[in-house]
Amino acid sequence: MKTIVTIARILTGALFIFSGLVKAIDPRGLAYKMQEFFEVFARENYFKNMMDAFSEHALTFSIIIITLEIILGVALLLGWQKKLTTWLLLLLMILFTFLTSYVLFSGKIEACGCFGDCIPITPLQTFTKDIILMLLVLLLLFKREHIHPLNKPLILSIYILIALILSLILQFYVLKNLPVVDCLPFKKGNNILELSKMPANAIQDKYDYSFVYEKNGVKKEFAATALPDSTWIFSERKQELVKKGKNNVPLINDFKLNGADGTDSTELIFNSPDEYYLFFLEFPSTDTNEWLKDFRSLTASMAGRKKIFLVTSQRTAAENFLIKNEVLVDAVYTCDATAIKTAARSNPALYLMKGAVVIDKWGWANFDNTME
Numbered sequence: 352m353k354t355i356v357t358i359a360r361i362l363t364g365a366l367f368i369f370s371g372l373v374k375a376i377d378p379r380g381l382a383y384k385m386q387e388f389f390e391v392f393a394r395e396n397y398f399k400n401m402m403d404a405f406s407e408h409a410l411t412f413s414i415i416i417i418t419l420e421i422i423l424g425v426a427l428l429l430g431w432q433k434k435l436t437t438w439l440l441l442l443l444m445i446l447f448t449f450l451t452s453y454v455l456f457s458g459k460i461e462a463c464g465c466f467g468d469c470i471p472i473t474p475l476q477t478f479t480k481d482i483i484l485m486l487l488v489l490l491l492l493f494k495r496e497h498i499h500p501l502n503k504p505l506i507l508s509i510y511i512l513i514a515l516i517l518s519l520i521l522q523f524y525v526l527k528n529l530p531v532v533d534c535l536p537f538k539k540g541n542n543i544l545e546l547s548k549m550p551a552n553a554i555q556d557k558y559d560y561s562f563v564y565e566k567n568g569v570k571k572e573f574a575a576t577a578l579p580d581s582t583w584i585f586s587e588r589k590q591e592l593v594k595k596g597k598n599n600v601p602l603i604n605d606f607k608l609n610g611a612d613g614t615d616s617t618e619l620i621f622n623s624p625d626e627y628y629l630f631f632l633e634f635p636s637t638d639t640n641e642w643l644k645d646f647r648s649l650t651a652s653m654a655g656r657k658k659i660f661l662v663t664s665q666r667t668a669a670e671n672f673l674i675k676n677e678v679l680v681d682a683v684y685t686c687d688a689t690a691i692k693t694a695a696r697s698n699p700a701l702y703l704m705k706g707a708v709v710i711d712k713w714g715w716a717n718f719d720n721t722m723e
Contacts, residue, residue, distance in 0.1 A: 356497040359487045360427055363440070366484065367424030371518070374417045374467045377530040378522045379696050382413035384464035388450065391459050410526075418518050419443060425514045427491070430500035431507040437492040444488050448481040469534035527637075527716035529696050536602040537694045537702075537709060544621045544707035546603040556596040563587045606694065608662060608684040616684060620660065621707035627658040629702040630680065631695035633688070634668040637715055642699065643676060645718035649701075650679055664688035 374381045386409040393402035405412065423443065426436040447465070454460045455474040465477050472480075491498065500507055525531060533539070536546050560575045564583035572589070573579055608617045620627075630646070650659055658681040663669040666685050673680065694700075697714035704710060713720060 352494060353497045356491065356494050359490050360498060363484065363487045363491060364424045364427035367420050367427070367440070369424075370466060371417050371420030371424060373469055374413075374464075375421065375518060375521050376469075376525060376532050377467055377534070377696060378413045378417055378525060379410065379692070380467050380530075381417060381464055382410040383692050384462075385409040385412055387460055388453075414519070414522055417522060418515065421518045422511060422515055426511055427498075429502070429507050429510055430498050431504075431511055433495045433498045433500075437488065437495050437498075440488045441485075441492055444481065444485045448478075448485055451478045451481050454478075467534065469532060525696075527697060527714050529700065529712060529714040529717075535693060535696070537712075539709050539711060541709055542707045543603055543606065543709065544618070547601050547606060549601055554597040556592060557594040558590045559593045561589045561591075563589065603693075604690070605687045606690040608660075608686055610682070610684060611666070620684075621704075623706060625657070626703065626705045626710065627660065628653065629704055630659055630661045630699060631691055631702070632661060632663050632669060632672070632699040633691060633695075634663070634665050634672070636698050639676070642715040642718050643678075646699075646701075647676075647678060649718060654679070658682075660684055662686050662691065664691055 386406050389402045389406040389409065393399045393406070419439070420443070423436055423440050426432060427440065451463050451465070451474065454463045455478045462471065462474060463477050465480070466472060521531075537543065561572050562575065562578060563570055563572050563586040564579050565571075565586045566579075566583045570586055571579075571583075606617070607615050608620055610616045628649075653659055661669055661673070661680045661683045662685075663683065664685060664687065666683060669683050672678070673683070697716075699715050701713045701718060702709055703712070
């Protein structure tokens with residue numbers, strides 16, 4: 352039994368650390384996924400007010416969950432506070448298993464984001480993984496007498512403190528400087544226009560359609576191949592998914608840049624042969640005192656050389672920001688908020704573009720590195 356517990360201890364601890372680190376390189380990614388859960392639960396009237404409040408603090412919850420995963424994994428491997436560690440692991444696994452089962456059986460959320468964007472896995476794979484982990488954690492909880500600490504309590508506590516500090520440093524660094532490993536479709540070298548196209552091997556969803564017509568106050572449903580005569584009045588069309596398609600969603604979806612009049616200017620901008628900047632800014636933003644000076648310097652140095660386009664989902668707020676802070680850009684474009692969240696993992700963020708290709712990108716803490 353001791354050998355089995357040791358193997359379970361190593362597997363579980365290593366997987367928790369790995370899972371936490373994969374998400375720690377992009378904590379906003381987990382925060383956005385948590386917001387998706389909160390929004391779905393709110394729409395389903397599951398503690399709506401609470402879910403709305405939680406959504407506003409999703410980034411805080413993300414940092415807490417990521418840090419817990421890493422610390423509990425380290426604690427398990429070290430044998431630190433084994434009773435507390437195993438109980439916390441069980442509580443965390445109950446939460447994770449509930450969320451992954453909801454994803455799998457409800458179909459209202461595409462994926463749980465358990466390994467971030469770097470290692471996408473299907474809902475079924477995620478749920479299976481959590482069931483196996485749950486069994487391992489239960490084994491560790493009830494057989495914890497076989498978990499022996501690797502050193503004295505004080506030494507282990509120091510290791511835990513170091514792991515805590517390092518995990519927090521990594522996450523706060525990423526929030527200011529963009530993910531240290533970019534697994535998103537907007538990474539350097541990618542062509543945004545090309546990745547916005549439907550994949551060549553896409554298989555579309557197949558639907559069965561029926562039509563509802565009304566006559567003399569009576570409604571009746573007809574198949575598409577057996578429609579009624581003209582004495583019937585059309586009421587509505589129904590569609591039923593017959594067969595789910597495959598690979599039929601572009602890697603970059605709903606990324607459109609709209610001008611002041613609502614015109615889609617995406618291809619016009621991305622087909623430009625020149626280099627230019629895309630400045631992603633959502634509101635509220637990080638304290639402008641920390642990046643506004645560097646951004647002003649960039650706009651001044653680029654005047655007449657490279658265009659700078661501000662991209663936001665809130666045009667009025669963006670225009671007010673520019674006027675208030677006396678910042679000049681060449682144009683303001685609006686884009687879907689979710690698409691901006693995918694493209695810009697810091698707020699604000701800056702891209703150097705050449706046509707539709709991402710040449711370079713910076714988080715707000717590195718705007719001073721954009722100077723040529």
